[in-house]
Each structure stands twice: as structure tokens, then as C-alpha cells.
Amino acid sequence: MTTSLLRAVRAEWAKLRSVRSTGAALLATVALVVLIGVLTAEGGHSSYGGPTRLDGFTFVHRPATGDVTVTAEVTSQADTAPWAKAGLMLKSGTGSGSPSVSLMLTPGHGVRMQAARGTEEFTGSGGAAAPYWLRLTRSGGRVTGAESADGRTWHTVGSVPDTGLPATAEAGTFVASPPFARSHWAGPGKVVGSAQATTGRAVFDHLTASGPSGATAGGAEAGVPGGAGAWQLTDVEQPPGPAGMPARTAGPGTLHEAGTAFTVTGSGDVGTPGVGGIGQDGDSDTVASTLSGVQIGLFAVIALGVLAMTSEYRTRTIRTTFTVSPHRGRVLAAKALVVAAGVFAAGLVACAASFLIAQPIQRGNGYGPPIFPRHSLTDPVVLRAVAGTAAFLALVALLSLAVGVIVRRTAAAVILLFTVLVVIPLVAQVTSVGAGLWVGRATPIAGAAIRQTQPLFENAIGPWPGFAVLAAYTAVALGAAFWLQRRRDA
Missing domain, CATH: 2.60.120.200 (Jelly Rolls)
Incomplete structure (x- = not known):
């Protein structure tokens, strides 16, 4: 069983690597995450990042x-x-x-x-x-x-x-x-x-x-x-x-x-922001800000996850795949492992690079000690945010793969996922506060909360509960994909 799965994983990796769109999607993911993270850092400014006194x-x-x-x-x-x-x-x-x-x-x-x-x-x-x-x-x-x-x-x-x-x-x-x-x-x-x-x-x-x-x-x-x-x-x-x-x-x-x-x-306060409890203008999550590019990187990840499955349906090579590997569940499991590992690796590189490049820019724009402490990749909360955001992208890729299996049409699957992960959250944010909070808690986009490192009032859900929501949607979608894959002709 293990040997057969390893063979299937090697076959799927060779197949995925041979498709030019795979490399392009992974490269686009890295580029988008880093670019948006840097642009966000360039555009943010704080007036309380230096030794401003607030004596009163x-x-x-x-x-x-x-x-x-x-x-x-x-x-x-x-x-x-x-x-x-x-x-x-x-x-x-x-x-x-x-x-x-x-x-x-x-x-x-x-x-x-x-x-x-x-x-x-x-x-x-x-x-x-x-x-x-x-x-x-x-x-x-x-x-x-x-x-x-x-x-x-x-x-x-x-x-x-x-x-x-x-x-x-x-x-x-x-x-x-x-x-x-x-x-x-x-x-x-x-x-x-x-x-x-x-x-x-x-x-x-x-x-x-x-x-x-x-x-x-x-x-x-x-x-x-x-x-x-x-x-x-x-x-x-x-x-x-x-x-x-x-x-x-x-x-x-x-x-x-x-x-x-x-x-x-x-009344009043004594000291410098960040010292003695003074925290004006400190309600900012600088770590999460450096990872804001993942919301745009979703476009490339969704495309990669969907095409990993629907491209074989479109070219009808799926019949050849099932002829060589009759165990359909094993084929889907191998695809899932390859897609998740590839996206996680690319996401980890992108998130770490975005954090390391954007942090000095933020400090230059006023987001510095004492009110905004220096962060390092070795800080547990930063490591969780960076690695967790890469895992968030990997789960989105798996969800996209599962939807590709269920729908079997590239355009339909991509439109559906874009609607759920991008359009609905955006519309909810500009339509109603309650709707925005509900969407942030109850839909797959809740997984993006894993990049949060500060308990801000506008956070719809905590990092791990949000990640669990996305993981649950992904597990259900993959379960449905496995069930349908075994019962269809091809």
C-alpha cells in the first residue's frame, strides 16, 4: 500500500512538474505575496513609532x-x-x-x-x-x-x-x-x-x-x-x-x-508609547500586515488547485491515469499530497520573504520600538503566522482540487471558488458590519485569520478557530471528491 502510494505520488509530481502552468502559478504566488506585502508596508505610516512623549x-x-x-x-x-x-x-x-x-x-x-x-x-x-x-x-x-x-x-x-x-x-x-x-x-x-x-x-x-x-x-x-x-x-x-x-x-x-x-x-498618562501601558495608535498588527499579499496570492493558488484536476478531464488523459492506476482514491490522494506540498513550500518562501523585506520598511515608516516591538522569524507567534499562512494557502489549494474533482469544469470551479473566497468577503465588508463578521467566521476565508498576531477588535475570529473552519470545509470537500471519484466512469 505504501509503495503503491509512493509510486502514485512520484507519477503525479512528474505529471504536475511537466505542465508549464504549474511553475507559473507557484512563481506568481510568491511574487504576489511579496509584492503586496511590500506595497502595504510602503503605504503604512505611524506617528508614534519613535520616542514621542505623552506626559500629562x-x-x-x-x-x-x-x-x-x-x-x-x-x-x-x-x-x-x-x-x-x-x-x-x-x-x-x-x-x-x-x-x-x-x-x-x-x-x-x-x-x-x-x-x-x-x-x-x-x-x-x-x-x-x-x-x-x-x-x-x-x-x-x-x-x-x-x-x-x-x-x-x-x-x-x-x-x-x-x-x-x-x-x-x-x-x-x-x-x-x-x-x-x-x-x-x-x-x-x-x-x-x-x-x-x-x-x-x-x-x-x-x-x-x-x-x-x-x-x-x-x-x-x-x-x-x-x-x-x-x-x-x-x-x-x-x-x-x-x-x-x-x-x-x-x-x-x-x-x-x-x-x-x-x-x-x-488624569492623563506618563511616559513614551509602548512603555508603562501607553498604547496610542498601537492597534495595528504589523506581522499580519506583511502577510496581506496572501489575499491576492489566492488567485494563483486557486488556479493551480483547480487545473491540477480539471486539465486531465479537459484533455481526457484522466482515463489513461486511471488505467495505469486503477485505485482512484490513491490517485486523488497522491494529487492532493503533491499539490499541498508544492503550494506550502512556495507559500512558506513567499511569506518568509515578505515578512523579512517588509519589516525594515515598516520601521522606517514609524512602526518601530517601543510601541511596535521588533519581531523575528524565531518568535513563536511570528513563526505560527508565517508557517500558518503557508498552510492556509495549501488548504485553499486542496479545497480547489476537491472542487475541481466535483465540478470537473475549469471555469465553473474557478468562478465558484473566487466567489466564495474573494467576492463574497469583499461584498460583505462594504455592505454590512454584521455580514462582514459572519463571513469572516463561517466561510472558508476564516482560515486567513491564522496570520493574526494581535487581538484587534475588528478580527472576526481567532487564528486557530479560523484555520479550523477552513480545514473543516476542505475535509468535507475532499471527502465528497473521493466519494464521487470512485463512483464515476471517469
Whole structure:
């Protein structure tokens, strides 16, 4: 049985290789996937791929000169957003985007530390929640952050050697709460984004600042070692960025003092896109974008799969094939193996080349770190998308082969497959949001979801469920083809 199948596979490979249209279809698949992937990368631009600052928060501060340690207990924090921030900061001034180092508590991500001169970010205790202690220490040019659950036992979160802070910096506490952003369909092909402002609230206690001698200062009337004056409230305002959206979308912050406790409210966010939870304009799947050419490559794959079977019916060589190999199921299985392997190999080359060529172009157009991380073919999610997309093309080829067996007419089979895989999805997308989502979930084109690497709202179905939908259609079509092949005269 195995030997007979191998002979049939060799015969089908020799037969398929001898047809000039086979090589042309495989070459066209590679060319189309790469070309469209590169053109898509060339046409895409992002305003947030670089070190754009999005500082907009409420800052309670004093000047501090030289070495200083700032300590406070965050006794409570409102859960206004997973990335709401309450913590300590050393900042060169009160201007948006000026160098700073911050140590913060967040409702959804525990303790984080970040520096503004680059993309440094350090992660502390992930499950930390108020009440919790934080400490920032500047020694020379280095700033170190530490955390404590009880104010006695401290653990280092991170250390930044080159902060860019001047000799006299502003030291104190801050509160920020980013807007709740969402996107939704406003109609076929129309996506609308909106942002709902949130206002964070936190209570700080035991706020102190100490110099090298250990002298401390706290409260509204005391001076800070190396500096002087009462605590000041400043709303750091970020000017509108390239997209026209400021970080702050709520009203001004507030400060209320009761004994040694400070209650602070504020909105906005702190840092660079991609760091500390800032993700404006990050709802893009750059990996899937490099593989967008597969939707055009389908034309060549469908033609190859259909012609692999219908060409023999058209030339009547199918009778000779069945005379040499009477076991019709074995013949169809051999054809399926040869077609699937050839398309998968060509698709793998095309997808890998498209990804490798398009990625540098995307980075040059703003889709770079930190908000858009660098990807490699060795990344598991990228490898799944690239190899899975090649497998998607192979399944489409098998589906086309099966339809060719069932219909036995080249034009009819090609028109049917184009309608199902290209025309209906396109019409559904421009006609109705609901229809577009339904087609993306319930028809064979759902298999294209395998190239997704980001959970975007517009995704109709997940990568593996979508691939399973296509695999089910292919299995049913092949089953019907095997059944009909064995019962027909030729």
C-alpha cells in the first residue's frame, strides 16, 4: 500500500512538474505575496513609532538639589483604569516631556518604574496593591527605585544610571489615569475611535525627602534638603501630539492635605508609547500586515488547485491515469499530497520573504520600538503566522482540487471558488458590519485569520478557530471528491 502510494505520488509530481502552468502559478504566488506585502508596508505610516512623549498628569512637588531620597506610602488608590498611576517622581522641571524617573503603583499591573530619557522600564511586584510603600533614591547621576509592603523591608525594582536630571530637580508624588479608549464599527469599512476620560485618585502618607545626612522633611511647611518651599501642585500638560490627541482629557488635578496625608487626583498618562501601558495608535498588527499579499496570492493558488484536476478531464488523459492506476482514491490522494506540498513550500518562501523585506520598511515608516516591538522569524507567534499562512494557502489549494474533482469544469470551479473566497468577503465588508463578521467566521476565508498576531477588535475570529473552519470545509470537500471519484466512469 505504501509503495503503491509512493509510486502514485512520484507519477503525479512528474505529471504536475511537466505542465508549464504549474511553475507559473507557484512563481506568481510568491511574487504576489511579496509584492503586496511590500506595497502595504510602503503605504503604512505611524506617528508614534519613535520616542514621542505623552506626559500629562498631576504633580505634587518641591525642588531638591543633589542626592535625595523620596519615600511615601500609597495608602489607597482608585481603580479607574488598569494603567492608572500613583507614585513618586524626580523630574527636571514641570514641562511635558522633560527628563524624569518615576516609580508607580498601578491597579492592574502592580509596581512599575520607568525613565523618560529612553524606553527603560522595570517591573516590580506584579500583585502589589495599596497600601504599599515606594522609594526613589538619587545618588550622583543614578536613580534607584525600591518597594516595600511594610515600610521596613525594601526590595530594589530597578536602577537607571543616566537619567539626564539636573543638579536641582523637582521631587514629589504624581497621579495619572489614562483615558479609556475604544474603537468600534460605525458602518461598513468605517472605524471610529473614541476616548472616555478617567480621573485617578490616590492617598499618600509619610511623604518624606532625605538628603545624605539623613535629615528628613515632610508636610506642607517643612523644607526639603537642598531645596525649599511648600509642596506645589502642577498640572503637567502635554500639547496635542501628531494625532491631535492630548494625554489629558479630564479637568485639572486637586490636592487635599489632612495632617500628613495627601489626597491627589489627576488624569492623563506618563511616559513614551509602548512603555508603562501607553498604547496610542498601537492597534495595528504589523506581522499580519506583511502577510496581506496572501489575499491576492489566492488567485494563483486557486488556479493551480483547480487545473491540477480539471486539465486531465479537459484533455481526457484522466482515463489513461486511471488505467495505469486503477485505485482512484490513491490517485486523488497522491494529487492532493503533491499539490499541498508544492503550494506550502512556495507559500512558506513567499511569506518568509515578505515578512523579512517588509519589516525594515515598516520601521522606517514609524512602526518601530517601543510601541511596535521588533519581531523575528524565531518568535513563536511570528513563526505560527508565517508557517500558518503557508498552510492556509495549501488548504485553499486542496479545497480547489476537491472542487475541481466535483465540478470537473475549469471555469465553473474557478468562478465558484473566487466567489466564495474573494467576492463574497469583499461584498460583505462594504455592505454590512454584521455580514462582514459572519463571513469572516463561517466561510472558508476564516482560515486567513491564522496570520493574526494581535487581538484587534475588528478580527472576526481567532487564528486557530479560523484555520479550523477552513480545514473543516476542505475535509468535507475532499471527502465528497473521493466519494464521487470512485463512483464515476471517469
